[in-house]
Amino acid sequence: MSNELNDRLRAALRPVDPGERFTRGVLARIASDPVSRPLLRPERSGGSPEKRQRRDAGHSARDRNAVEEIPRSPNGATWGNLGLPWLSATALATCAALLLMLAHQHKAQHAAAGLEARRQVMEALRVTSEKLDLAYRVVKDKELSGTEKRGV
Amino acid sequence: MQASIRLLIPLTLLSVALLALPTGSAAAAPPAPAAPPASAAPSASPAPPAALRLPNFDAIADKAVQRVDITLDTSLLGLAAGFLDSSKPDDAATKEVLSGLKGVYVRSYKFDRDFVYPEADVDAVRKQLSGPGWQRLVGVRNSPDHSNVDIFICVDQGRASGLAIIASQPREFTIVNIVGAIDLRKLHQLQGKLGVPQIPLPDK
Numbered sequence: 001m002s003n004e005l006n007d008r009l010r011a012a013l014r015p016v017d018p019g020e021r022f023t024r025g026v027l028a029r030i031a032s033d034p035v036s037r038p039l040l041r042p043e044r045s046g047g048s049p050e051k052r053q054r055r056d057a058g059h060s061a062r063d064r065n066a067v068e069e070i071p072r073s074p075n076g077a078t079w080g081n082l083g084l085p086w087l088s089a090t091a092l093a094t095c096a097a098l099l100l101m102l103a104h105q106h107k108a109q110h111a112a113a114g115l116e117a118r119r120q121v122m123e124a125l126r127v128t129s130e131k132l133d134l135a136y137r138v139v140k141d142k143e144l145s146g147t148e149k150r151g152v
Numbered sequence: 153m154q155a156s157i158r159l160l161i162p163l164t165l166l167s168v169a170l171l172a173l174p175t176g177s178a179a180a181a182p183p184a185p186a187a188p189p190a191s192a193a194p195s196a197s198p199a200p201p202a203a204l205r206l207p208n209f210d211a212i213a214d215k216a217v218q219r220v221d222i223t224l225d226t227s228l229l230g231l232a233a234g235f236l237d238s239s240k241p242d243d244a245a246t247k248e249v250l251s252g253l254k255g256v257y258v259r260s261y262k263f264d265r266d267f268v269y270p271e272a273d274v275d276a277v278r279k280q281l282s283g284p285g286w287q288r289l290v291g292v293r294n295s296p297d298h299s300n301v302d303i304f305i306c307v308d309q310g311r312a313s314g315l316a317i318i319a320s321q322p323r324e325f326t327i328v329n330i331v332g333a334i335d336l337r338k339l340h341q342l343q344g345k346l347g348v349p350q351i352p353l354p355d356k
Contacts, residue, residue: 025254047356078201111235113231114231114232114234115235117224117228117229117231117232117235118232118235118236120222120224120228120232121224121229121232121246121247121250121256122285123220123222123258124222124224124256124328125246125249127220127258127260127326127328127330128258128317128330131301131317131319131326131328132303132328134299134301134319135290135292135303135317135319138292138294138299139290139292142292144316150240
């Protein structure tokens with residue numbers, strides 16, 4: 001890049017004071033635009049004047065006149081208006097339902113496993129008893145045949 | 153609003169964690185059938201002497217017409233006991249028998265032809281019963297029909313700590329290994345129930 005071009009770019013991009021008139025115009029525009037202004041929320045004003053007076057009695061003058069700035073989105077909607085509480089409530093309900101479903105599934109699986117184990121125990125006992133019975137019958141038969149032989 | 157978001161994040165994380173957990177699949181699925189009690193890799197605690205090393209019969213499983221393959225360890229026995237109704241006499245008696253047991257292992261195969269199974273495998277189990285601690289209660293050798301039945305009991309410090317039954321015939325064989333404190337009198341209480349025969353017990 002040549003020095004000449006460099007100098008011309010620097011000259012073109014140098015900071016320029018917009019002037020007093022331009023600044024006044026911008027500030028006046030901000031003041032007249034309702035979207036750009038911070039939302040001023042007055043304090044609660046419910047109840048009778050006496051009640052309000054009593055309620056306010058404990059507050060300092062600064063508190064009474066305090067205003068709360070609520071951030072606004074560019075189109076003027078607050079977070080609450082976007083439906084986020086409903087969204088989070090739905091998500092919470094979904095999570096709770098999911099947890100319940102998992103608990104139910106775990107319980108069902110536990111029951112299935114228990115019943116399967118019970119069935120296997122019964123089957124094992126059946127096989128064991130079958131073989132015990134076989135041994136018992138064979139021993140008994142041998143005893144009987146021995147007795148018969150001795151009797152003969 | 154922020155509070156609900158704060159609550160939502162851990163709840164979501166908890167849900168994801170619960171979903172990622174193995175949801176009792178080990179308990180829900182039937183126990184691995186071919187897991188012999190003592191043939192697994194040696195663990196920190198040595199296997200009780202009453203636990204036999206059962207061979208892997210997977211190779212002959214396809215040839216069997218009837219197969220019973222049961223592996224119940226302590227946790228599964230406890231689970232099963234929880235599903236026995238103590239108000240029913242049969243269940244109550246079974247529960248009594250199960251109390252104190254550490255494992256029940258059954259391998260029973262029936263075939264449609266003679267001597268399909270490797271007799272050497274069955275004999276290998278029989279040989280384990282010649283080790284210390286095991287006592288033969290019944291030994292039947294029936295030559296004409298080649299049926300053999302052996303009943304062994306493992307005695308540890310004067311108490312029965314295991315039972316083994318090996319029954320073999322030309323077309324079937326059965327190996328039963330019960331590990332744990334076996335009260336033969338409790339088993340005797342099952343006589344007439346679940347097909348358990350009436351076995352005369354020796355006097356103490």
